[in-house]
Amino acid sequence: MLEARTALVTGAGKGIGRAVAAALVREGARVGLVARTRADLDRVAEELAGFSGDDASRIAVAAADVGQRDQVERAVAELRKRLGPIDVLVNNAGIAKFGAILDMPPEDWEAMQRVNVLGTYYVTRAVLPDMIAARRGDVINVASTAGEKGVANTSSYAASKAAVLRFTESLAAEVRRHDVRVTALLPSTVNTELASAVGLTIGPEERMMQTDDVAQLVVAMLRLPPRVFVRDVSLLTTNPV
Structure with missing residues (x-):
């Protein structure tokens, strides 16, 4: 159980972020949810309230675009006021779009760097003083196996995830x-709306890695003794055929 921990999860409105937030609430942690869309956050918070028993005060939400530093700083301050100092950060917010260099508008290329790279930096920078002061903390950055090797039509996404690995x-x-x-988590394709939207499907849906699989690993990492330092973990789906 993680009753003594206070977590902030970005991209918590759906997908991996929602699954991680749910797992942390079930473990007894206080959890702050951040995403761009307030309606998504409110829906997830209502769902998670059912996991928190009578203590719905363990869940708080703050809408923010992680690619905008002023919004990040405002959201972190709001969540810190509601939940207390943050000692777990899951940088999960990210966007993806694939295409050839000359076909992708520069605005789309830049947006991926802003959200995936600068967003990770902005949120980390906002919560890190709490962790250093407490001499305890976990920063978990959701990267991707795409950050290990570039392939055609993934230049911006692969570059952003490679940057997250080096930042980590x-x-x-x-x-x-x-x-x-x-720690960096490097999932291969996960069964999410985002993966489906960009055409990433591998075999039957039930054979793909699920969001709850990633969430279980996050919880397992947080349960490790403080003396154990894990820098990166790759998550590869089993053979889907």
């Missing part, structure tokens, strides 16, 4: 002395 490594080396763990 650098930050881990920087804050390890403060007893703050920084």
Whole structure:
């Protein structure tokens, strides 16, 4: 159980973020939900209230575009006021669009870097002082196996996830002395609305990696003793055929 932990999950309105938030609430953590769309957050918060027993005060929401630093700082301040200092951060918010370099509008290329890379940086920078002060914390960055190797038509997405991996490594080396763990999760294709929207499907749906699978790993990592420092974990789906 994680009753003593206070978590912030980005991209919590659906998909992996929603599954991670649900798993953390079930484990007894206080959980702040961040996403761009307030209606999605309110719906998820209502769902999660059923997992929290009589203590719905363990769940708080703040709408923000993680690619906008002022919105991030405002959201983190609001959640800190509601829930207390944050010692678990799951940087899950991300967007994806594929296409050839010359076919993709520069605005789309730039948007992926802003959300996937700068968003990860902005939220981490906003919560890190709490963790350093407490000498305890976990930052879990949801990257992708796409960040390990570029392939045609994925230049912006692959570049953004590669940047998240290097950010994770650098930050881990920087804050390890403060007893703050920084870990990258590298899922392959997960059965989400986002994957479906960009045409990423692998075999039968039931054979694909599910959002709850990723959430279970997040919980397992948070249960590790503080002396165990995991830098990155790859999640590969089983053979789907």
